[in-house]
Amino acid sequence: MTKEEFKEIFDQNFDEVRGYLFYRCGDEELAVDITQECFLKLWEKKDKIRLSQVRGLLFKMASDLFINNFHHQKRTKLLFQNISFEEQDYSPEDILSFEQLKEKYEALILKMPEKQRAVFLMSRIDGLMYKEIAERLDLSVKAVEKRMKYALGFLRTSLIAND
Incomplete structure:
Protein backbone atom coordinates (compact mmCIF):
# COMPACT_ATOMS: atom_id res chain seq x y z
CA MET A 1 0.00 0.00 0.00
CA LYS A 74 -14.39 0.68 32.38
CA ARG A 75 -16.38 3.77 31.79
CA THR A 76 -19.75 4.49 30.28
CA LYS A 77 -21.04 7.84 29.13
CA LEU A 78 -24.43 9.07 28.05
CA LEU A 79 -25.06 8.76 24.34
CA PHE A 80 -27.76 11.35 24.02
CA GLN A 81 -26.58 14.44 25.82
CA ASN A 82 -27.94 16.70 23.14
CA ILE A 83 -31.59 15.66 23.13
CA SER A 84 -33.45 18.87 23.68
CA PHE A 85 -37.01 19.85 24.42
CA GLU A 86 -38.23 23.03 22.82
CA GLU A 87 -40.52 24.78 25.24
CA GLN A 88 -43.60 26.18 23.62
CA ASP A 89 -46.94 26.16 25.37
CA TYR A 90 -46.28 23.06 27.42
CA SER A 91 -47.39 22.72 30.99
CA PRO A 92 -44.81 22.02 33.70
CA GLU A 93 -46.29 18.52 33.95
CA ASP A 94 -45.69 17.91 30.23
CA ILE A 95 -42.12 19.12 30.52
CA LEU A 96 -41.51 16.93 33.58
CA SER A 97 -43.06 13.91 31.84
CA PHE A 98 -40.86 14.46 28.81
CA GLU A 99 -37.72 14.77 30.93
CA GLN A 100 -38.59 11.57 32.82
CA LEU A 101 -39.24 9.71 29.57
CA LYS A 102 -35.97 11.05 28.12
CA GLU A 103 -34.04 9.80 31.16
CA LYS A 104 -35.66 6.35 30.91
CA TYR A 105 -34.89 6.22 27.20
CA GLU A 106 -31.23 7.21 27.69
CA ALA A 107 -30.83 4.66 30.49
CA LEU A 108 -32.38 1.93 28.35
CA ILE A 109 -30.10 2.75 25.42
CA LEU A 110 -27.12 2.31 27.73
CA LYS A 111 -28.49 -1.02 29.01
CA MET A 112 -29.17 -2.29 25.51
CA PRO A 113 -26.68 -4.94 24.31
CA GLU A 114 -23.85 -3.27 22.43
CA LYS A 115 -24.48 -4.90 19.05
CA GLN A 116 -28.16 -3.95 19.13
CA ARG A 117 -27.35 -0.42 20.32
CA ALA A 118 -24.93 0.20 17.45
CA VAL A 119 -27.47 -0.92 14.84
CA PHE A 120 -30.30 1.01 16.52
CA LEU A 121 -28.33 4.26 16.66
CA MET A 122 -26.99 3.97 13.13
CA SER A 123 -30.54 3.51 11.90
CA ARG A 124 -32.37 6.02 14.06
CA ILE A 125 -29.77 8.77 14.47
CA ASP A 126 -27.80 8.56 11.21
CA GLY A 127 -30.81 7.47 9.19
CA LEU A 128 -28.86 4.69 7.53
CA MET A 129 -30.64 1.94 5.64
CA TYR A 130 -30.14 -1.65 6.81
CA LYS A 131 -27.99 -2.36 3.75
CA GLU A 132 -25.65 0.53 4.63
CA ILE A 133 -25.42 -0.62 8.25
CA ALA A 134 -24.68 -4.16 7.09
CA GLU A 135 -21.84 -2.90 4.89
CA ARG A 136 -20.32 -0.80 7.66
CA LEU A 137 -20.50 -3.58 10.23
CA ASP A 138 -19.62 -6.36 7.78
CA LEU A 139 -22.88 -8.19 8.51
CA SER A 140 -25.71 -9.55 6.42
CA VAL A 141 -28.85 -7.45 6.05
CA LYS A 142 -30.75 -10.21 7.87
CA ALA A 143 -28.38 -9.92 10.85
CA VAL A 144 -28.98 -6.16 10.95
CA GLU A 145 -32.75 -6.73 10.78
CA LYS A 146 -32.55 -9.22 13.61
CA ARG A 147 -30.50 -6.88 15.81
CA MET A 148 -32.93 -4.03 15.14
CA LYS A 149 -35.88 -6.28 15.95
CA TYR A 150 -34.31 -7.19 19.28
CA ALA A 151 -33.36 -3.57 20.02
CA LEU A 152 -36.91 -2.36 19.42
CA GLY A 153 -38.31 -5.26 21.42
CA PHE A 154 -35.96 -4.45 24.27
CA LEU A 155 -37.08 -0.82 24.32
CA ARG A 156 -40.75 -1.72 24.04
CA THR A 157 -40.77 -4.30 26.82
CA SER A 158 -38.55 -2.17 29.06
CA LEU A 159 -40.69 0.95 28.66
CA ILE A 160 -43.90 -1.00 29.27
CA ALA A 161 -42.42 -2.78 32.29
CA ASN A 162 -41.38 0.55 33.84
CA ASP A 163 -44.83 2.15 33.53
Whole structure:
Protein backbone atom coordinates (compact mmCIF):
# COMPACT_ATOMS: atom_id res chain seq x y z
CA MET A 1 0.00 0.00 0.00
CA THR A 2 1.42 3.35 -1.03
CA LYS A 3 1.06 6.64 0.85
CA GLU A 4 -1.43 7.81 -1.76
CA GLU A 5 -3.55 4.68 -1.38
CA PHE A 6 -3.45 5.04 2.40
CA LYS A 7 -4.50 8.69 2.19
CA GLU A 8 -7.41 7.75 -0.05
CA ILE A 9 -8.49 4.96 2.34
CA PHE A 10 -8.19 7.37 5.26
CA ASP A 11 -10.25 10.07 3.52
CA GLN A 12 -12.95 7.61 2.48
CA ASN A 13 -13.33 5.77 5.79
CA PHE A 14 -12.31 7.99 8.72
CA ASP A 15 -15.72 9.57 9.35
CA GLU A 16 -17.58 6.28 9.11
CA VAL A 17 -15.25 4.46 11.49
CA ARG A 18 -15.35 7.39 13.91
CA GLY A 19 -19.15 7.47 13.76
CA TYR A 20 -19.35 3.74 14.38
CA LEU A 21 -17.10 4.06 17.41
CA PHE A 22 -19.04 7.06 18.69
CA TYR A 23 -22.21 4.98 18.77
CA ARG A 24 -20.45 2.29 20.69
CA CYS A 25 -18.90 4.54 23.33
CA GLY A 26 -20.84 7.81 23.31
CA ASP A 27 -17.66 9.88 23.62
CA GLU A 28 -16.60 11.91 20.57
CA GLU A 29 -12.99 12.37 21.71
CA LEU A 30 -12.57 8.69 22.51
CA ALA A 31 -14.06 7.74 19.13
CA VAL A 32 -11.57 10.01 17.33
CA ASP A 33 -8.65 8.67 19.39
CA ILE A 34 -9.52 5.04 18.69
CA THR A 35 -10.11 5.80 15.00
CA GLN A 36 -6.68 7.42 14.74
CA GLU A 37 -5.12 4.45 16.51
CA CYS A 38 -6.93 2.14 14.08
CA PHE A 39 -5.43 3.93 11.06
CA LEU A 40 -2.01 3.92 12.70
CA LYS A 41 -2.21 0.14 13.05
CA LEU A 42 -3.41 -0.11 9.46
CA TRP A 43 -0.32 1.82 8.32
CA GLU A 44 1.94 -0.40 10.41
CA LYS A 45 0.50 -3.50 8.69
CA LYS A 46 0.26 -1.92 5.23
CA ASP A 47 2.47 -4.53 3.57
CA LYS A 48 0.32 -7.45 4.74
CA ILE A 49 -3.10 -6.05 3.78
CA ARG A 50 -5.15 -6.63 0.66
CA LEU A 51 -6.80 -3.43 -0.52
CA SER A 52 -10.03 -5.29 -1.26
CA GLN A 53 -10.42 -6.14 2.43
CA VAL A 54 -9.42 -2.82 3.98
CA ARG A 55 -12.91 -1.56 4.83
CA GLY A 56 -13.95 -4.67 6.76
CA LEU A 57 -10.56 -4.82 8.42
CA LEU A 58 -10.86 -1.20 9.58
CA PHE A 59 -14.18 -1.87 11.31
CA LYS A 60 -12.85 -5.09 12.86
CA MET A 61 -9.76 -3.30 14.15
CA ALA A 62 -11.87 -0.42 15.43
CA SER A 63 -14.14 -2.84 17.27
CA ASP A 64 -11.20 -4.68 18.82
CA LEU A 65 -9.52 -1.44 19.89
CA PHE A 66 -12.76 -0.21 21.41
CA ILE A 67 -13.22 -3.40 23.40
CA ASN A 68 -9.64 -3.20 24.64
CA ASN A 69 -10.13 0.41 25.64
CA PHE A 70 -13.43 -0.36 27.32
CA HIS A 71 -11.88 -3.06 29.47
CA HIS A 72 -9.04 -0.75 30.46
CA GLN A 73 -11.14 2.33 31.18
CA LYS A 74 -14.39 0.68 32.38
CA ARG A 75 -16.38 3.77 31.79
CA THR A 76 -19.75 4.49 30.28
CA LYS A 77 -21.04 7.84 29.13
CA LEU A 78 -24.43 9.07 28.05
CA LEU A 79 -25.06 8.76 24.34
CA PHE A 80 -27.76 11.35 24.02
CA GLN A 81 -26.58 14.44 25.82
CA ASN A 82 -27.94 16.70 23.14
CA ILE A 83 -31.59 15.66 23.13
CA SER A 84 -33.45 18.87 23.68
CA PHE A 85 -37.01 19.85 24.42
CA GLU A 86 -38.23 23.03 22.82
CA GLU A 87 -40.52 24.78 25.24
CA GLN A 88 -43.60 26.18 23.62
CA ASP A 89 -46.94 26.16 25.37
CA TYR A 90 -46.28 23.06 27.42
CA SER A 91 -47.39 22.72 30.99
CA PRO A 92 -44.81 22.02 33.70
CA GLU A 93 -46.29 18.52 33.95
CA ASP A 94 -45.69 17.91 30.23
CA ILE A 95 -42.12 19.12 30.52
CA LEU A 96 -41.51 16.93 33.58
CA SER A 97 -43.06 13.91 31.84
CA PHE A 98 -40.86 14.46 28.81
CA GLU A 99 -37.72 14.77 30.93
CA GLN A 100 -38.59 11.57 32.82
CA LEU A 101 -39.24 9.71 29.57
CA LYS A 102 -35.97 11.05 28.12
CA GLU A 103 -34.04 9.80 31.16
CA LYS A 104 -35.66 6.35 30.91
CA TYR A 105 -34.89 6.22 27.20
CA GLU A 106 -31.23 7.21 27.69
CA ALA A 107 -30.83 4.66 30.49
CA LEU A 108 -32.38 1.93 28.35
CA ILE A 109 -30.10 2.75 25.42
CA LEU A 110 -27.12 2.31 27.73
CA LYS A 111 -28.49 -1.02 29.01
CA MET A 112 -29.17 -2.29 25.51
CA PRO A 113 -26.68 -4.94 24.31
CA GLU A 114 -23.85 -3.27 22.43
CA LYS A 115 -24.48 -4.90 19.05
CA GLN A 116 -28.16 -3.95 19.13
CA ARG A 117 -27.35 -0.42 20.32
CA ALA A 118 -24.93 0.20 17.45
CA VAL A 119 -27.47 -0.92 14.84
CA PHE A 120 -30.30 1.01 16.52
CA LEU A 121 -28.33 4.26 16.66
CA MET A 122 -26.99 3.97 13.13
CA SER A 123 -30.54 3.51 11.90
CA ARG A 124 -32.37 6.02 14.06
CA ILE A 125 -29.77 8.77 14.47
CA ASP A 126 -27.80 8.56 11.21
CA GLY A 127 -30.81 7.47 9.19
CA LEU A 128 -28.86 4.69 7.53
CA MET A 129 -30.64 1.94 5.64
CA TYR A 130 -30.14 -1.65 6.81
CA LYS A 131 -27.99 -2.36 3.75
CA GLU A 132 -25.65 0.53 4.63
CA ILE A 133 -25.42 -0.62 8.25
CA ALA A 134 -24.68 -4.16 7.09
CA GLU A 135 -21.84 -2.90 4.89
CA ARG A 136 -20.32 -0.80 7.66
CA LEU A 137 -20.50 -3.58 10.23
CA ASP A 138 -19.62 -6.36 7.78
CA LEU A 139 -22.88 -8.19 8.51
CA SER A 140 -25.71 -9.55 6.42
CA VAL A 141 -28.85 -7.45 6.05
CA LYS A 142 -30.75 -10.21 7.87
CA ALA A 143 -28.38 -9.92 10.85
CA VAL A 144 -28.98 -6.16 10.95
CA GLU A 145 -32.75 -6.73 10.78
CA LYS A 146 -32.55 -9.22 13.61
CA ARG A 147 -30.50 -6.88 15.81
CA MET A 148 -32.93 -4.03 15.14
CA LYS A 149 -35.88 -6.28 15.95
CA TYR A 150 -34.31 -7.19 19.28
CA ALA A 151 -33.36 -3.57 20.02
CA LEU A 152 -36.91 -2.36 19.42
CA GLY A 153 -38.31 -5.26 21.42
CA PHE A 154 -35.96 -4.45 24.27
CA LEU A 155 -37.08 -0.82 24.32
CA ARG A 156 -40.75 -1.72 24.04
CA THR A 157 -40.77 -4.30 26.82
CA SER A 158 -38.55 -2.17 29.06
CA LEU A 159 -40.69 0.95 28.66
CA ILE A 160 -43.90 -1.00 29.27
CA ALA A 161 -42.42 -2.78 32.29
CA ASN A 162 -41.38 0.55 33.84
CA ASP A 163 -44.83 2.15 33.53
